[in-house]
Amino acid sequence: MQIIRSVAELESAIENFKKQGKSVGLVPTMGALHDGHVSLVSKCRKENDIAVVSVFVNPTQFNNKTDLATYPRDEKKDAALLESKGVDIMFAPQPEDVYSEEEMSKTFDFDFQGLDKVMEGLQRPGHFNGVVQIVSKLLSFVKPDKAYFGEKDFQQVAIIKLMVRTMGFKLEIVQCPIIREESGLARSSRNQLLSDDERKNAANIYRVLKESVNFVPSIAPAELTQKVVDEINACDGLQVEYYEIVNGDTLQKISSWDDADYVVGCVTVHCGKVRLIDNIRLK
Ligand code: PAF
Secondary structure: OEEEOOHHHHHHHHHHHHHOOOOEEEEEEOOOOOHHHHHHHHHHHHHOOEEEEEEOOOHHHOOOHHHHHHOOOOHHHHHHHHHHOOOOEEEOOOHHHHOOHHHHHOOOOOOOOOOOOOHHHHHOOOHHHHHHHHHHHHHHHHOOOEEEEEOOOHHHHHHHHHHHHHHOOOOEEEEEOOOEOOOOOEOOHHHHHOOHHHHHHHHHHHHHHHHHHHHOOOOOHHHHHHHHHHHHHOOOOEEEEEEEEEEOOOOOEOOOHHHOOOEEEEEEEEEOOEEEEEEEEOO
């Protein structure tokens, strides 16, 4: 596996592979890799001649400096894991390798067509501007045939699909299912910041989400929303930031089960100092 840090070197390696007619898959990550990432990497490895994984904690998508400073990092461990999974290139740049000073200091401009005005977008202003900024850069460096994203970040996937459509990138976005720990907790790099007790408490998030499916369509979305919030808040050490039942395509809240065919319940919960997100398909 090649570890590449400069954009010029990455572009020249990719150009060589493309000249040989090889297909290229990309898995963008922020490192601290877990089984959720491994599932994306394995799919990418299987479906493409060349598998590229980026490992870059993107500063422009953090609206909270402490969150950026405490985000888990272990590049050596990530590199060993990716090598063992048959990855061809790990792209691990420094911020100055991908951004000019101006780009680092200015919010990236993008028309989200309202997709940023709900859930994570409301709670983390500027977050998705940074995500679109880095993912659009990665797509233009690597020019992959396919790029892989996990459904845990449900709003992120919807926004990336919009970006691909509106910025005219030619590739397939492959949306991969959430991978869970045995307890049901959605795999996340942030889980390593949880204490043993917090990890046990956090398992209640998925328990409540899973039970919520049984109430569709017998109780209205607003009532189910309140029930899920109350049940999670009643668990030790958990505090809901938001829970919304949304149309899975537009991310807008629904008021009746007839409002959409594709409906998802999305939640963000604070467990101690750790912010956890999860979602479940309701319809
Ligand atoms: O989902 C993530 O880890 C990040 O938001 C991504 C897509 C790698 C962009 O930095």
